[in-house]
Amino acid sequence: MFRSSHPFLPFWISFLGIIKTNRVENRYRKWEETQIGFLYCVFRWKMAAVIGNPGSSQPILFPTRVPPEVQALMKAANKMDKPLFRKMIKLALGYLQGTLTPEECEASMQQLCESISPSVTEETVMTVSIQHAGVITLLRTALRINTVTTRQDMLIVDLKNLGLPEEFASDVCKVVYGPARPDIDSQLIAASPSLPHLSNLEWRVEVTISTSWLSRVLEPVVMMRMNTSDGALHTFQVPLSKFHQLRFTVANLLRQMEALKESPLSKK
Amino acid sequence: MFWSDQLIVSTSRRAFSHKMLQLTKRLQEGISLINATDINKVKGLLGRVCASLCAGHSQVFSEEEEEKLSASLGLPVEKTRQLIYTNIYIMQQAAHGMVRPTFLGEQLQACELTPDRANVFVEHWTTHAKQIVETLRQQSLSEKQLADISWELHLKTASSGCARQTHPIAHLQLNLSNSKEPSSTKVGPTESVVMQFNQDQLYQLYDQIEQIQANLDALR
Numbered sequence: 168m169f170r171s172s173h174p175f176l177p178f179w180i181s182f183l184g185i186i187k188t189n190r191v192e193n194r195y196r197k198w199e200e201t202q203i204g205f206l207y208c209v210f211r212w213k214m215a216a217v218i219g220n221p222g223s224s225q226p227i228l229f230p231t232r233v234p235p236e237v238q239a240l241m242k243a244a245n246k247m248d249k250p251l252f253r254k255m256i257k258l259a260l261g262y263l264q265g266t267l268t269p270e271e272c273e274a275s276m277q278q279l280c281e282s283i284s285p286s287v288t289e290e291t292v293m294t295v296s297i298q299h300a301g302v303i304t305l306l307r308t309a310l311r312i313n314t315v316t317t318r319q320d321m322l323i324v325d326l327k328n329l330g331l332p333e334e335f336a337s338d339v340c341k342v343v344y345g346p347a348r349p350d351i352d353s354q355l356i357a358a359s360p361s362l363p364h365l366s367n368l369e370w371r372v373e374v375t376i377s378t379s380w381l382s383r384v385l386e387p388v389v390m391m392r393m394n395t396s397d398g399a400l401h402t403f404q405v406p407l408s409k410f411h412q413l414r415f416t417v418a419n420l421l422r423q424m425e426a427l428k429e430s431p432l433s434k435k
Numbered sequence: 436m437f438w439s440d441q442l443i444v445s446t447s448r449r450a451f452s453h454k455m456l457q458l459t460k461r462l463q464e465g466i467s468l469i470n471a472t473d474i475n476k477v478k479g480l481l482g483r484v485c486a487s488l489c490a491g492h493s494q495v496f497s498e499e500e501e502e503k504l505s506a507s508l509g510l511p512v513e514k515t516r517q518l519i520y521t522n523i524y525i526m527q528q529a530a531h532g533m534v535r536p537t538f539l540g541e542q543l544q545a546c547e548l549t550p551d552r553a554n555v556f557v558e559h560w561t562t563h564a565k566q567i568v569e570t571l572r573q574q575s576l577s578e579k580q581l582a583d584i585s586w587e588l589h590l591k592t593a594s595s596g597c598a599r600q601t602h603p604i605a606h607l608q609l610n611l612s613n614s615k616e617p618s619s620t621k622v623g624p625t626e627s628v629v630m631q632f633n634q635d636q637l638y639q640l641y642d643q644i645e646q647i648q649a650n651l652d653a654l655r
Binding site: 263307310311312352355356358359360361362363364365368370372374375378380381382383384386387388389390391393395399401402403404405406407409410412413414416417418420421423424427428432 | 531576594603643644
């Protein structure tokens with residue numbers, strides 16, 4: 168009865184109301200269905216380009232343009248041997264996860280340069296650095312894609328289209344889809360920008376017996392010393408009412424976190 | 436009841452001839468000033484003094500108010516200040532000993548305050564004693580105190596490292612007040628500490644807080 172809100176139906180259909188007979192309804196329903204069918208086809212055609220069905224032209228990893236360092240990597244990859252590529256992947260992973268210190272990074276880079284050619288010239292260092300940057304960008308983008316919607320063979324196809332040899336592509340896929348993925352994920356989450364967190368909490372419960380204002384107080388008070396991860400130290404007193412408020416806040420937050428984990432928002 | 440647990444204390448103290456007010460020359464001058472002032476004005480003044488003690492301020496009147504007051508009392512500003520100070524002193528001493536109202540009345544009369552004015556003091560003490568003592572209990576010498584807590588609960592959905600994730604994060608902000616003078620009307624600058632917690636860290640904090648609470652319960 169209210170179907171005139173559909174853009175393709177004539178407006179006067181709403182005046183038909185109860186008078187509408189089955190025959191009229193059927194005719195307009197078929198018209199509606201063809202309209203919807205047409206729109207659906209247009210939708211699927213446009214989405215196919217984005218989702219990346221096999222046979223579509225849209226690449227998964229770098230849809231807009233391939234960065235120059237990745238292009239350089241692809242050119243060099245054909246002449247590279249497998250252990251070298253593996254080492255580069257390991258180094259890039261360590262860098263992304265934040266597990267390698269800058270000194271270790273430098274030492275590994277030095278090793279890489281030496282393994283290519285015994286005499287380390289500026290040119291070799293330059294090429295190795297560009298390739299290293301290429302591996303990092305490649306891995307970073309590869310780790311960002313959704314492993315649920317994108318299948319492994321599609322990623323391999325995409326990597327081959329970019330110019331990476333077969334074995335190297337499977338190596339990259341092992342990193343992305345492999346068993347170490349949850350560890351990598353937790354490291355990446357920890358390395359993302361965040362506020363300082365509490366590294367250490369020390370406390371003391373005191374009872375004030377007497378003060379200059381009041382001869383009998385007998386009031387317990389809590390002293391806290393907090394060390395935060397950015398190196399700041401805060402020492403302060405917590406009166407009893409505020410302590411109860413803090414306790415309630417923390418318990419409330421925990422309960423809400425649990426509820427959030429159960430809610431459908433958390434289920435991708 | 437407020438007075439019951441103090442009863443034994445004050446009787447034992449009375450046995451040792453506890454004097455609430457030390458009769459100094461200054462106090463005697465102040466008492467004679469109170470005796471000279473009109474009783475209604477004494478009532479009003481004492482009411483104002485009690486109100487500011489309940490709130491925790493030691494400065495009862497501002498400068499202009501003091502001038503107006505001395506004009507209405509017909510006294511020089513210095514004498515008005517002494518009058519105000521005597522009132523504050525009497526109430527503070529009463530709070531320090533947490534005395535019973537009748538005891539206060541006796542002490543005041545022993546200091547040569549007229550009976551009706553002493554009654555005014557006793558009345559005000561009976562009404563405001565609890566509040567004044569509560570305020571004084573909360574005062575402390577330490578510099579930083581936790582004044583307020585605010586929180587936020589976030590759900591991290593994406594970052595540069597991970598395109599899709601669901602990771603709950605709690606932000607906790609602790610406002611610490613820097614109180615230089617505990618009894619002044621001005622509060623020092625507030626420092627605010629913001630921290631974030633994921634679920635494990637929040638559980639650790641909760642455990643520690645529960646430990647503190649267990650210790651507090653053991654005190655009772």
